[in-house]
Amino acid sequence: MALLPLEIIQPRAGLDTSNRFYKAYPGLLYDVQIAAIGGRYPNTYSLVSGPVGMTINSSSGVLTWPNPVTTGSPHSVSVRVTDALGATATVTWPVTVTTVGFIFIDANAGAGGSGTIGNPFNSIDDWYITKTNQNYAGYTLYWRGGTYYTASAPIEDGWRMAMVSNWKPSVWLAYPGETPVIQGRRRKTPAHDADV
Secondary structure, rough: OOOOEEEEEEEOOOOOOOOOEEEEEEOOOEEEEEEEEEEEEOOOEEEEOOOOOEEEOOOEEEEOEEEEOOOOOOOEEEEEEOOOOOEEEEEEEEEEEOOOOEEEEEEOOOOOOOOOOOEEEEOHHHHHOOOOOOOOOOEEEEEOOOEEEOOOOOHHHHHOOOOOOOOOOOOOEOOOOOOOOOOOOOEEEEEEOOOO
């Protein structure tokens, strides 16, 4: 049986900063998984070019940049995948380091936040607003550790969050080193002695 040609499927070339691979927040860990199909397993991954401090795990294909910097942004990154027979595939893409297009949520923050890293939202309601609201379309959303409830804003849709892909944040990430929990139910309130 003939092998399919080796092909890198993540990241794809020619996308924009609404894609996880194409954007990083200054000082926050950037880590992405390079994915390839075809060829003969196992694959070996190598970083052909990238900014100072960026590395790749040669066997897993996880690309890591612990401290993205704005100086020199956008940064050109190039990764090569080599299969067990020596076939290669290479992808090159830009990584823009910016604070634009990011929002942050922290369940332990006070109410009235603006969604910035220093003044985060404290509930899903703050960025969801309504199911048709597009204020944060294409944004990257960082979740701090804590518990979040799919509560009051989605009431218009029978307690379900209506997530139209191009109307809401397109990338959801846990803040580095933290574990957020998203509860698919309404929070307890004085009027309810149990979750609903």
